[in-house]
Amino acid sequence: MSNLVEVRGLSRSFGDLRAVDNIDFTVPSGCVLGLIGPNGAGKTTLLRSLLGLSAYQGEVQVLGKDPRSQRAQLMEEVCFIADTAVLPRWMKVSEVLDYAAGVHPRFSRDRAEALLRDTEVQLSRRIRDLSKGMMVQVHLALVMAIDARLLVLDEPTLGLDILFRKRFYEQLIGDYFDQERTIIISTHQVDEVQHILTDVMFLNHGKRVLACSMEQIEAQFVQLNAVGENAVKAEGIPHLGAHSILGGKAIIYEGIDRASLAPLGELRTPSVADLFVAMMGGDQS
Numbered sequence: 001m002s003n004l005v006e007v008r009g010l011s012r013s014f015g016d017l018r019a020v021d022n023i024d025f026t027v028p029s030g031c032v033l034g035l036i037g038p039n040g041a042g043k044t045t046l047l048r049s050l051l052g053l054s055a056y057q058g059e060v061q062v063l064g065k066d067p068r069s070q071r072a073q074l075m076e077e078v079c080f081i082a083d084t085a086v087l088p089r090w091m092k093v094s095e096v097l098d099y100a101a102g103v104h105p106r107f108s109r110d111r112a113e114a115l116l117r118d119t120e121v122q123l124s125r126r127i128r129d130l131s132k133g134m135m136v137q138v139h140l141a142l143v144m145a146i147d148a149r150l151l152v153l154d155e156p157t158l159g160l161d162i163l164f165r166k167r168f169y170e171q172l173i174g175d176y177f178d179q180e181r182t183i184i185i186s187t188h189q190v191d192e193v194q195h196i197l198t199d200v201m202f203l204n205h206g207k208r209v210l211a212c213s214m215e216q217i218e219a220q221f222v223q224l225n226a227v228g229e230n231a232v233k234a235e236g237i238p239h240l241g242a243h244s245i246l247g248g249k250a251i252i253y254e255g256i257d258r259a260s261l262a263p264l265g266e267l268r269t270p271s272v273a274d275l276f277v278a279m280m281g282g283d284q285s
């Protein structure tokens with residue numbers, strides 16, 4: 001199998017609610033996939049299904065394994081951070097590292113310590129005495145010290161300050177990521193991760209709304225920034241969504257001839273966040 005993740009017809013219902021609704025997608029090796037969707041879109045449920053933590057209907061293969069029946073083998077090569085991850089509060093940080101080293105054959109204690117040296121977290125402190133953000137820092141250091149082929153991050157930077165968030169993404173892409181590894185990351189902080197993504201998938205009400213590479217976004221979508229009369233003309237052309245900018249409008253189109261828009265203003269590729277808002281909400285103005 002050439003893809004690290006292969007999903008066909010994945011669904012998960014809770015009573016009448018289709019939290020994940022008949023989703024197909026593949027994730028090749030060396031990909032950084034951003035999973036983006038509003039609250040309740042089904043991101044966590046989808047990620048938990050991939051890891052065999054949630055029941056589901058459909059066909060799922062992760063690293064060539066069935067998450068339902070081969071979960072133990074799968075977890076040797078996959079690392080997961082849940083948005084609700086907890087660490088044992090009574091342990092000291094150093095004991096958590098000892099524990100991880102004891103249970104995970106691919107864990108590097110040296111690497112975890114090196115990552116924590118960049119933080120205020122001291123190894124002698126108990127988990128319960130750390131701030132919320134520091135606990136997340138410990139968790140991220142644990143995960144990034146594991147040599148895993150697939151890293152699944154569900155809202156990994158929740159509760160972290162902006163300085164640490166920036167550093168985390170830099171480390172993730174600079175030190176951790178290479179062509180042998182693959183990352184799936186769900187986040188609401190789309191602007192902050194855009195630069196590390198190779199692919200995106202938008203989810204809404206459990207359905208896949210968009211799945212494409214960053215190059216495809218560039219080829220398929222365009223944003224026109226127009227002012228005055230030109231903004232009015234531009235809004236008359238069928239578009240995905242629009243928002244206000246100083247003196248005019250930023251309007252996002254799909255599959256349109258760029259040359260026909262060029263006389264009306266400045267053309268650029270929309271940011272993932274603006275494209276997401278346009279696809280979810282249409283006109284914001």
Ligand SMILES: Nc1ncnc2c1ncn2[C@@H]1O[C@H](COP(=O)(O)OP(=O)(O)OP(=O)(O)O)[C@@H](O)[C@H]1O
Binds near residue numbers: 014040041044046
């Ligand atoms: N165990 C459960 N029992 C019942 N409903 C659930 C359960 N887990 C999730 N849901 C519902 O499934 C839907 C999708 O939830 P999910 O947590 O996957 O969304 P999400 O995209 O991760 O949201 P957020 O961005 O808010 O974390 C929601 O409507 C949620 O209430």
